[in-house]
Amino acid sequence: MDFDLSEEQRLLQDSARKLVSRHIRPQLDSHDRERPLPKEVVLGILQLFAREGLTAPRVPIEAGGSGMQMVDYGVVFEQLPPVIAHALIAHEVTITRIHAESEEEKWRRHLPDLIAGRKICCTATTEPDTGSDPRGVKTRAREEGDELVIDGRKMWITNASISDVVVVTCSAGNAADGRALRRILVDRAVSPYETREIDRLGSRQGHVGEILFENCRVPRENALGRSDDAPRVLTTTWNGSRPLLGLMAVHMAQRAFDAALAYAGIRRQFGRLIGSTQLVQENLVDMATAIETSRLLCYKALAEIDAGRRANALAAMSKRYATTACLEAVSLAMSVHGAMGFSAELGLEELYRDARMLLVPDGTHEIQTLIVGRELTGIAAFRA
Ligand SMILES: Cc1cc2nc3c(=O)[nH]c(=O)nc-3n(C[C@H](O)[C@H](O)[C@H](O)COP(=O)(O)OP(=O)(O)OC[C@H]3O[C@@H](n4cnc5c(N)ncnc54)[C@H](O)[C@@H]3O)c2cc1C
Structure with a gap:
């Protein structure tokens, strides 16, 4: 068991962080945070991703994709701002499905523009x-x-x-x-x-x-x-996407934690730093533990998929756990900030709204519970 990133993964992580800070974050900050980004902005960002092979990681190289390991893709994905990660995963998983569900003549016709980010x-x-x-x-x-x-x-x-x-x-x-x-x-x-x-x-x-x-x-x-293989293709691609959504949650929870930790180190009440009180420390510990646990679950699920296993339970478990833990972590970060936690200026309220929505796509919290339950017991509890 090796929990360290390889040298190559560190480079990937580093270049993803640079891509975000130099090219993506400035675009997000220069547009109204309450309005959908113009299409040309999203296309421009997809084209940046395309150059790094990030629009079709699950498509083999011979078909124009980058055939990445899912763990490596996760390392990059974890660095992305949630709004961009959402757009990318919807685009990417659709490309994966088109490739999985069509013969060569068809994917050769449709995939190049999508993989290059010329179309969404x-x-x-x-x-x-x-x-x-x-x-x-x-x-x-x-x-x-x-x-x-x-x-x-x-x-x-x-x-x-x-x-x-x-x-x-x-x-x-x-x-x-x-x-x-x-x-x-x-x-x-x-x-x-x-x-x-x-x-x-x-x-x-x-x-x-x-x-x-x-x-x-x-x-x-x-x-x-x-006409009868749509459920199979949907399921196998959901299995890869669920831990990625979990890593979106990890990204948000980490941002909330970083803000809370910094605030706990400067805010004073009762003549002492709030970070020196046991209860604020407990909040920070709960957040850090949730982030660490979520991260481990998501990467373990992705590693299972890389190893060629179905990972149905682990994928559902990772999304279920990480998204719920993220919501709780953002809420705790708000608590650490007192009233400031609710200010639009700080951005935690935006994270809270985004985090709440993550519980629903690609299977709600309850549906992930039923998937894990079915995998554990062999009994599907979806229908009466
Ligand atoms: C941000 C976002 C992005 C999305 N993107 C896409 C997309 O790109 N493409 C797409 O097709 N869809 C997308 N969706 C839709 C999403 O997949 C569905 O909302 C989701 O599958 C749940 O369906 P529903 O909203 O109709 O809820 P319902 O299925 O009606 O469920 C309502 C409630 O009942 C619960 N429930 C349902 N059945 C059971 C059961 N058997 N046992 C226990 N509880 C149950 C659910 O958990 C939920 O709490 C997106 C949703 C969001 C919020």
């Missing part, structure tokens, strides 16, 4: 009536000659309003039971769709929105995979 993509599964159980999707794709015609509405889709390509999970309208899932690549320039940003609690510089497909005509060859 997203995955649309969630709908107004369908969230945790994707098998209930109502968006329909019916076959008409050489085309698939999509009708339906998707909600809470990261990158929706700035997307050029969306991979949409549909119910195959011609399936006997009407429930077989099918995933279809929709190129907005060829098959236009409408989008609308959702006003929300956190991630306010990001893009999370609705997509409306009305008689959206897509070339038939844009169907991905087989």
Whole structure:
């Protein structure tokens, strides 16, 4: 067992930190923190990532990706500001799915612009009536000659309003039971769709929105995979993404901890530094322990995936633990700051809002609990 980063991982971590401080943080700071970033800013940042091989780490080199180890990707991902990490993971996992679900001719056509960051993509599964159980999707794709015609509405889709390509999970309208899932690549320039940003609690510089497909005509060859393998592809890619979302939580908790530690070292009450009181120290210890535990779980899950194991339980456990621990850590950092913890100037309130939202995407806290429960007992408790 080796808990140290390798020399190469240290370099990766260092160059990710520099990329953030020199190129990403200034962009975020120069735009309104309450409004979605302009699309060209997100494209510019994706292009920076593309140069470092970070837009397609799970795609092999022969297909234009960088074929990175997930642990190495995690080392980079942990350094990213949450709003950018959200946009990147939605883009990256969609690229991974397009590659996993299409034959060479298709990915050669669609992937280069996405991997280079010239276009932005997203995955649309969630709908107004369908969230945790994707098998209930109502968006329909019916076959008409050489085309698939999509009708339906998707909600809470990261990158929706700035997307050029969306991979949409549909119910195959011609399936006997009407429930077989099918995933279809929709190129907005060829098959236009409408989008609308959702006003929300956190991630306010990001893009999370609705997509409306009305008689959206897509070339038939844009169907991905087989109509029965969508759940498998969704599950294997979720397993890789969950520890990455956990590392987003680690990033936020670490920032909150760093602020609290610094404040505890300068703020005086009752004639002493608050950091010299046992209760403030306890808050700091609880935060540090939660961060360390979350980090270990997330990297262990990623290492399992690198070792070729399914890591279903560990991936769910890491996201479940790290996101909840992060929310608690940010809350404790607020406590250490007293009233200052709530000021917009300090930024902890923004972290708190962002952290709360992390509990939901890629499976809610409760769904992660049920996944781990199923892996431990062999009994699925999702359905009655
Ligand atoms: C920031 C953000 C980004 C997102 N990005 C995307 C995206 O890019 N693409 C996409 O398709 N979706 C995306 N989503 C949507 C997300 O995947 C869904 O919101 C999530 O799967 C939950 O679905 P729901 O909101 O419909 O809640 P529901 O499934 O309706 O659940 C409501 C509540 O019931 C609980 N619950 C449900 N079933 C059970 C059960 N069997 N046992 C116990 N409790 C249960 C849930 O945990 C939750 O507390 C995003 C969401 C957010 C917040």
